[in-house]
Amino acid sequence: xxxxxxxxxxxxxxTKTMTQRDxxxxxxxxxxxxxxxxxxxxxxxxxxxCQRAEVNVAAVNYYFGDKECLYIDAVKDARELIASRWxxxxxxxxxxxxxxxxxxxxxxxxxxxxxxxxxxxxxLLLREILEPSRACEEIIQESxxxxxxxxxxxxxxxxxxxxxxxxxxQTGFSVISQCVFYLANRRVVGIMVxxxxxxxxxxxxxLAKHITQFSxxxxxxxxxxxxxxxxxxxx
Amino acid sequence: xxxxxxxxxxxxxxTKTMTQRDxxxxxxxxxxxxxxxxxxxxxxxxxxxCQRAEVNVAAVNYYFGDKECLYIDAVKDARELIASRWxxxxxxxxxxxxxxxxxxxxxxxxxxxxxxxxxxxxxLLLREILEPSRACEEIIQESxxxxxxxxxxxxxxxxxxxxxxxxxxQTGFSVISQCVFYLANRRVVGIMVxxxxxxxxxxxxxLAKHITQFSxxxxxxxxxxxxxxxxxxxx
DNA sequence: CCGCAATTCAAACAGGCGTTTAAAACTAGT
DNA sequence: ACTAGTTTTAAACGCCTGTTTGAATTGCGG
Numbered sequence: 001x002x003x004x005x006x007x008x009x010x011x012x013x014x015t016k017t018m019t020q021r022d023x024x025x026x027x028x029x030x031x032x033x034x035x036x037x038x039x040x041x042x043x044x045x046x047x048x049x050c051q052r053a054e055v056n057v058a059a060v061n062y063y064f065g066d067k068e069c070l071y072i073d074a075v076k077d078a079r080e081l082i083a084s085r086w087x088x089x090x091x092x093x094x095x096x097x098x099x100x101x102x103x104x105x106x107x108x109x110x111x112x113x114x115x116x117x118x119x120x121x122x123x124l125l126l127r128e129i130l131e132p133s134r135a136c137e138e139i140i141q142e143s144x145x146x147x148x149x150x151x152x153x154x155x156x157x158x159x160x161x162x163x164x165x166x167x168x169x170q171t172g173f174s175v176i177s178q179c180v181f182y183l184a185n186r187r188v189v190g191i192m193v194x195x196x197x198x199x200x201x202x203x204x205x206x207l208a209k210h211i212t213q214f215s216x217x218x219x220x221x222x223x224x225x226x227x228x229x230x231x232x233x234x235x
Numbered sequence: 236x237x238x239x240x241x242x243x244x245x246x247x248x249x250t251k252t253m254t255q256r257d258x259x260x261x262x263x264x265x266x267x268x269x270x271x272x273x274x275x276x277x278x279x280x281x282x283x284x285c286q287r288a289e290v291n292v293a294a295v296n297y298y299f300g301d302k303e304c305l306y307i308d309a310v311k312d313a314r315e316l317i318a319s320r321w322x323x324x325x326x327x328x329x330x331x332x333x334x335x336x337x338x339x340x341x342x343x344x345x346x347x348x349x350x351x352x353x354x355x356x357x358x359l360l361l362r363e364i365l366e367p368s369r370a371c372e373e374i375i376q377e378s379x380x381x382x383x384x385x386x387x388x389x390x391x392x393x394x395x396x397x398x399x400x401x402x403x404x405q406t407g408f409s410v411i412s413q414c415v416f417y418l419a420n421r422r423v424v425g426i427m428v429x430x431x432x433x434x435x436x437x438x439x440x441x442l443a444k445h446i447t448q449f450s451x452x453x454x455x456x457x458x459x460x461x462x463x464x465x466x467x468x469x470x
Numbered sequence: 471c472c473g474c475a476a477t478t479c480a481a482a483c484a485g486g487c488g489t490t491t492a493a494a495a496c497t498a499g500t
Numbered sequence: 501a502c503t504a505g506t507t508t509t510a511a512a513c514g515c516c517t518g519t520t521t522g523a524a525t526t527g528c529g530g
Contacts, residue, residue, distance in 0.1 A: 166436035177416030218453035
């Protein structure tokens with residue numbers, strides 16, 4: 001029993017070793033995030049995480065207490081890093097509403113679909129959204145709310161100020177859902193679309209264009225349906 | 236070694252006992268499906284399944300061979316039962332395109348969001364869509380393709396015959412994604428929307444109306460965006 | 471160079487997992 | 501009632517999991 005886990009395991013160590021300590025922590029956190037992202041909390045094993053981080057099995061418990069705390073820290077870390085890369089492109093007062101929407105959708109899709117090394121963070125957060133663990137609910141909440149707020153502002157601008165709250169929300173979800181779809185349901189897209197078509201028309205840029213166009217038209221209307229009754233209708 | 240597992244474990248038993256045997260199989264299959272649906276393959280345990288089905292732990296291996304075969308059978312079973320409840324409302328030649336779309340979306344949402352005892356089947360299939368196991372890929376494929384085809388027909392009818400294939404697919408995904416969203420992301424909706432608003436405006440019927448209206452407008456256009464360049468644009 | 475705290479390590483632990491086993495219980499046909 | 505085949509059962513198996521442990525190693529101020 002050398003030390004308390006994860007709390008203040010260091011007493012009066014030099015600041016130099018402090019950074020060393022943090023490097024190990026960060027290395028574990030990274031590998032853990034990657035593995036949690038594509039296996040989930042349950043299926044990911046501490047042993048594999050430690051193997052990939054090139055540390056002993058006991059390191060997780062020494063640095064983080066237990067597996068769950070490691071997971072929470074990984075999610076928290078992913079959220080913070082993504083939040084810092086979140087900022088949407090700035091727009092001026094001259095930027096049209098449709099352009100703002102395109103920028104929003106493009107940025108969102110880039111974060112979701114890019115294949116650079118930081119992409120696993122988004123997968124990890126998505127996993128938390130689809131099946132939240134009580135521990136991380138708050139984290140996700142804080143991460144998602146402001147982002148959603150930006151979208152709602154754009155929509156309000158598009159449809160006018162006197163739109164009802166629920167229409168605003170429904171429309172917002174319609175936009176969000178189309179973007180998230182391509183991350184969560186990649187396999188389904190692969191089934192329905194040939195590789196060539198996928199290559200040409202399902203890259204981030206083209207998808208952003210389609211979603212923007214589709215949604216911008218869809219939202220520019222808050223009147224109700226003509227209440228279709230299924231019998232009489234002769235064009 | 237009394238019997239081969241899962242193949243033809245009965246040789247010349249009476250047809251009466253045959254039904255008994257099938258009853259046990261079906262009971263296990265049901266409980267397994269329910270548990271697989273909300274825990275996933277890995278997290279679901281054979282022991283819990285057997286406990287809920289009120290059979291011995293060994294029953295799974297006796298009747299199905301192993302856990303994975305049980306899972307595959309459960310998915311297959313869910314697919315078949317849902318497929319039989321799938322049929323969209325029949326429409327006549329007088330039914331308008333928008334009505335067809337509304338019917339399609341309504342049916343889809345009902346299957347996804349209803350809370351009757353058969354709902355776990357949809358969750359199980361959704362899980363397979365989000366993280367497919369190689370074993371069930373084909374099953375999902377066969378289940379999803381024809382359903383998607385019906386939607387594509389509606390869209391083709393709405394936008395005219397000379398629409399390009401990729402626009403058709405993109406639009407189809409836009410509709411599908413909005414529906415699936417409300418099943419997969421229930422928690423997110425709960426965060427962003429007050430219970431009262433949810434009660435009033437996020438029930439199946441209202442969502443179907445919104446999605447139909449939103450999508451119908453969105454798809455009624457295949458022209459390209461005005462190619463927004465972010466600098467010059469003075470309304 | 472010593473001593474002390476921080477860190478690493480191999481080994482072991484208890485518990486849960488899917489699966490197997492062999493005996494018991496049950497169900498006909500004769 | 502006996503027997504042969506089917507189903508159920510409790511117990512055990514081997515494996516893998518997260519975690520703990522105590523000794524070995526390291527790093528550093530004195």
